[in-house]
Amino acid sequence: MDHKSNISSFPILLLMCLGIFICLLDTTIMNIALPAIQKDLNTTLETSSWMLNTYTMTIAVLSIPMGRLAEIYGKMKFFIIGLIIFAGGSALCGFSESGDMLIFARFCQSIGAAILVPVATIIGIESLPLNKRHISLSLLGATQGLSTALGPSIGGLIAQNLGWSWVFFVNIPICMVTLVIAFIILPFKKDIRVQAKLDWAGLILSAIGIFSLNLVLIKGNAWGWTSFVSLLCFLIFVITLITFIIVEKNSQNPMVNLNLFKDRLYVGATLAVSTGYLFLVGVMVLLPQFLTNFQEKTELQAALLITPISVTIFIVVNFVGFLVKKIGYVIPIIIGYLAVATSYFQLAHLNTSSTVSEIIVIGITLGVGFSFIISPATMASVSSFEGEMLTASQSVFTMLRQIGVVLAVAIFVSSITHEVESKKQNVISYAKEQTQDINVSPEKRLEIIENTKVRISSESTFGKVIEQPKVSVSERQDLIDKNVENSLSHYPSAAQEKVKKQITDQVTKQVDQEILIINRELKNYTDNVISYTRDEFSSIFSTVFSHALPYIFISILISIFYRKNKKLKINRIKEGTDLGE
Template sequence: MSKLTGIRRGIAFAAIILGYFMALLDTTIVNVTLPEMTRQFNTAMDDMSWIVNGYNLAFAVFLITASRIADQFGRKRLFLVGTALFVVTSILCGLSTSVETMVFYRVLQGMSAAIVVPVTIPLAADLFPKEKHGMVLGIWGAISSLAAASGPTLGGILTNSIGWEAIFFVNVPIGIAAICLAIPLIRESFDTSAGRKIDWLGVLTLSAAMFCITYGLINVSEWGWDSLKFIGYMAAFLVFIVLFLIVELRTSVPMLPLWLLRILPFNGAVLTLVMIGAGITASTYLMSYFLTGILGNSILEAGITISAMSLASMVISAIAGGMSNKYGSRWFVTAGMGILALSFYLYGSLNAASTEWSVVWRLILTGVGIGLSVAPVMGASIRNVPEEKIGIASGIMNMSRAIGSVLGVAILVSVLNTALSHYSGEAVNKIKLQIESSADLSAEAKEVILEQVGRMVQEKSSAGAKNAEGAILLQLDTMEKALLSEADESVKQELQAAFTQQRQELGQQLSQVSTDLQDAFVASFSRTFHAGGWFLLLGIPFALISDRRGGKRLMTDPSMRAFAANEDA
């Protein structure tokens, strides 16, 4: 443990937290700016999605590798390297002039975040005595929530006031401050049992396995669960995992000590974090669509509303972290998983007439569930492994959360798309019959309406009916002026009456279109949220085994220390 005391210890902890905050901020701050980037780069939204996916993919793939290298060659050293690389790649992202270069730099940025995030826990733990670790992890969890809460809001403000480039440049002063504080105040730490030899075969096989499962899950909503592409990537994942296990069993210096996976509470914590990651990301992702598409919020308004979840999580996490260290984690985590599942299920009762408070209190409930879960389960994970293995354990835990994030989105987006296909399919067929049977609408007006209906289904938003009405009214005005300028006085009144009738019919039809599609979207989201609630209940059995009774540290048992030593030998 570090000999730093008082103010210096607090400043050293602040340096670690700054680096952690910066890396997590970039997982959420970018989302709100994608429409503006799409416009400036003049490209499709599908291409822009890889600005987010590239970061997340690299982050998930390199977490464990970075943790192992940090254990071997110095956690402080890797923290400084990762933070410096993050600052440089942030500048390059802000200076990017094409989507291709932006995606490339975002991948590098994700790799640097994978270096920074897992070493923050062992570095912070080294600053404080064991009895303070719960408090430390509570603050760590609170900062995680703060980054998630401030990302969309800060991204919207910076983009609106300065430009999208500012969301990357804001990392520069944060990163520089973290480096300047860390160099003199943080003590270097290692896993003394890790050695210096790099297990290259282990690195390659594990990285390939993580790439296959993450890339496959990111794309499954586009490919389909039964597509040959997805099945191929999952098969490749299994092959590389088997090869990795064979390599680790044969090598004298494995990158991942497999005996860690024999510790039941640690396995429970890993699987619990998969479910927590699924719940956090899927709730944010789906609620963003619901708020903008059903309730008509702007992207910035939706971000501010969703911040209620993160702020609640921040407060509860700071409290639960310290208490779980004293009383044990498993009941905190179990309660958190139950509340998270319940809040997700309650989202299913929201509709287009729901008030802002109806949304906010559900989001707060989600935040309570997250706050009760994340810090306590991370605390359980480091209590149930040898002290020198906290670094690699942190990498495994962060990787499980990252995998859970893409898994949750993949599953629930598939449920949403299936529900949309059913409900909106019925609504679209009904709309087509109504539009095509109208005697007052022109063929051009019918075509524009049906085109807009298809666009609304694709965007999961019923707000496009107003856009269609404006486009058709403009078209009608142009046609009316042209015909009236050439018509005889005797038929002008009749023409004007016909156009007036067409406008009235247009308003009625589009109002019905909006209502029918809105009902279909609400039903689709309701089914998805209910399914998500039942899915997250699967995390409760894992939560129940995520810590020992009373939260006692596993490795205080001499027999377990001997077991670990024999396995390493």
């Protein structure tokens, strides 16, 4: 039956979009500023990775319980609480003086985000009546995609002009303005609450399970996917998932109503949001790496070159929302995955000579594809639900979106790591072949190869920098001394002193000519190995993107879930209604 919103207001929808924007912006805003943070706080690579991952992981773990708590104690009240926590966490981040402090601050910040994202989504959806819900869903979907895609560009601009601390400080005035507006326009008296007890068993099980899954996805590449710790995390996830399902089925106040997954549209929406963000974030992680390492772009230039993705999302996603209302979900979803596949095909042919215009076209194509996936997914995720089911649906939807982000980093970084190891061996084999053309001793040849191995093994350079080996001053003098000694041995002892200077001059001239030839050979060796290394390592990105193509085409099958089906008749739970009734 039709449901009239209790908080019908377009300004409220825009306010919720702003709350979501600043939270999801911070999932990627640190990426470009990270090198400056590492240098300033003198942190290790391990610590730096946790600065990024703590935020995403906490949102994934806490979005479901926070959504449920907001439902019990009041969504609008929780929106205010989330803003305050997020602003406080942002301030702590900006004032951090060590890596550990920044990780703790990011955790505090992410608690606020874990409240804001699901709660703001629900309030935003309910802010317009059912006959205008497609507008709220389109705007919310556009905000979610745009904020994630804009993060690197905004972070790069702020870090370069104001310093990395302002990447976090910029959130504070936005939160304060949002807070003031919220107190003015939010109808707190109309905030519907659910009279129910908190499902502590479900909360603990969901938190443990999602934490274990996220942890192994983040650390699995470093630990090894088949290591004891990784397998233990997977086992914990499976056990807690099975236990969670059993507990929720028998609970009168479930953390997540499992009837959600009886709705085919909702299942399709969750699959689409996970894969959509997986394919989007995969590009946003790898493409800047390619641009900085192989096209000599600065971090900021690389961030700006992927901005067309976010601009396209902002423009296209609202159009797709209206299109879905006219023609349904299936065709837009198929178009979306085909467009993403096209962008990945273009990425698979990316090379060191690719132009800026080619990269922009790739970004636009990906943005179009993502828009055609995420807009139907967002709309389908709420199409069958009201009240408590709507809140639960968006909490799970938020969690699965974050898992899609974590999956993207895990899968694409793991793929890059695997390909890098293979390419390193290719480069070393090539280097060994090239040393055969250098007229030096076997010992010197071995030294050249070992030095090349050291440079190639540097994970921070992608094998980009290889120092040119040279004949040193001491080696030159040793050659001169040995040749002089050898030449003098052919003279009687009495005559050696007389001819020593003459022989030394002749030998020095001869050795210098030989060194000139050797250095020329060494330069050719270095140039050849550098060129081969660049070609090999740059092809890694093409290989990874091409390997992803079959999975994008398989994802088109998700459109099957979007066929017309009888919607679940789930009435809105009125204030004071017990879930068990």
